[in-house]
Amino acid sequence: MKERVTIVDVARRAGVSVSTVSNYLNGRMNLIKDKTRNRIKQAIEELNYRPNPVARQLKTGSAPFIGLVVPSVANPFYGTFAHHVEVEAAKRGFHVLLGNCCRDPEREREFAEELVAYGVRGIVFGSSLADISYLSDLAKEGLCLVTFDRSLTNSEHVQFDGVGVDNRQGVYIATRHLLGLGHRRIAFVSGSIRTVNRLDRLTGYEQALRDAGVEEDPSLIWQGETVEGFGDFNAIQLGKQAAYQLLTRSERPTGIVTVNDMFALGVYAGAKELGVSIPQDLSVVGFDDIELAEIVEPPLTTVRQPIPLLASKAVELLLNRLEGKEVREGQYYMFPPELIVRRSTAEPKY
Amino acid sequence: MKERVTIVDVARRAGVSVSTVSNYLNGRMNLIKDKTRNRIKQAIEELNYRPNPVARQLKTGSAPFIGLVVPSVANPFYGTFAHHVEVEAAKRGFHVLLGNCCRDPEREREFAEELVAYGVRGIVFGSSLADISYLSDLAKEGLCLVTFDRSLTNSEHVQFDGVGVDNRQGVYIATRHLLGLGHRRIAFVSGSIRTVNRLDRLTGYEQALRDAGVEEDPSLIWQGETVEGFGDFNAIQLGKQAAYQLLTRSERPTGIVTVNDMFALGVYAGAKELGVSIPQDLSVVGFDDIELAEIVEPPLTTVRQPIPLLASKAVELLLNRLEGKEVREGQYYMFPPELIVRRSTAEPKY
């Protein structure tokens, strides 16, 4: 375990002062003669010196890290998103601190506070709990927040930026797609609706039915029970459960709109066990367009979210603000959702 | 943006010295009178003081963080693993710094070095490149490494701990399962075999064939091209490509063993497009038993890895060592793989 090489060692070896080395390290080359610069460069190489970022941070107060809060990377949608966020952040020299917070407000707050303590000044918030007032204090202290997949209320616009697709519109066109095929008994399947994006999606479903003059049937809105701290581990199981309950009723739905693809896959599993064929006996529409949507049988009709685009915009917004390049407040980039029609939807038989 | 409250403020308010507050913060209660302790406690609450972990770290040299290197959390297997690692680490007060390093040795090394610079003293290495000698230097400087899903060579045992399933054995029983059903032309499908776990799996396949007296046919070992820096994004696509190439040959295989479930799903997709039915015309076995394996059609026969167990053991080993509770060197916890027989495998038709 070697002793750590410090800036003092470099200075000594190069025969200059520490401040000159510091200037060198921070790219203030205009202040340094060519000859000195070379000496420093050489000293650094000879000693294999690497600046201590912790000391730097103690002095400057901030670190090249951003936080990323998601429900759980066990859901491939968030896993993919997290990967893209990491890549985009890396392009600008930032690292990502990931928190799977399972939609638990307590964990989200704790995680955010811890990040702040570590000098993190920006967080991408990929969890969209309805009430994020607990973040306001942090925002007031200068923490930058970019929400992901979460439309903002007016008061929030002041504090946060955001990116996302138009969830309401996405489910609206998904539902209209089923309506257009002739479906009338259309169910909506979701986990506990405590998040803004889910609420938006439900709204889109209701709106589409209303616009089509289809009578509302609250029993067709299936909402999984809340399981605290469980992330998205159970989405598939919940979807399966939903299928069981909805497909064993007397008047069963001919179409199901799900809140995301994982639920749709769960519905697939349930329908299969019940001997209900998709799309002959039941049409299913998902949301997200995770990679698997294309390869399940039948390929899933779903609403696509442009994950790489969303990730890069989120990181861009966040880092621009951190670096002071962005001063307008409360921007929300709403991307248009796109319905990808595959073979899980068809005309209803009856 | 409020001024940060420091230990000095607390000391002043409580009417004690900073060292006493420091002792309080570090739980050295035996050194503090009850009365003083209460005064400090109160001062902390009134000021809403939170110690600055960066300053502490500069002094002590280490941080309650561990690193986690994976190919990509976009693969649900690693996403799930990452989630479990995070939960286990949190139980012991550690945070996780995640790096999707896409099996790129350069990125892995850079990431590891950066972590070390930040005071991270332990990394779970969930990527299993064949050559990890580039980590030796770091290990010599005191970095603790626990490899995941990577059997260790003798020389590595000195430096690293590890957890994983017996990959060779896993694929061995998977292959024997197909052989037992009567298959003789069995293919092995994998991405570029640059990792120890993949090599082990291939070996298990070869061994099983040999033990059964089946003639080897190198053309049945399908290996996707190396795409640098691409993580597991393309596993499904590669699997599909493999299916196309293998199933359009004259003498096509009746069974396919895949290196992991994502490849198996890719094979599913390719087979479907080609009109090859699973398991009637083709049996498929996966590896990992990701959640989706159970719900695809037909449900995938696969080799299960006990992810939560692996994650908790990995974290336990790492933190025990970090905290000096573990001194034996080079432990490798090898968990037995379990074949989960579902409906993607059957007797060959011909």
Add this chain to the structure above:
DNA sequence: ATGAAAGCGCTAACAT
């Protein structure tokens, strides 16, 4: 049981 003071390694005035 408590306090004073010396750093941890770096940055950034300020001085030269």
Add this chain to the structure above:
DNA sequence: ATGTTAGCGCTTTCAT
């Protein structure tokens, strides 16, 4: 163009 020096907020001897 380069050097001197005072911190950043904390921990940790060493005194008392």
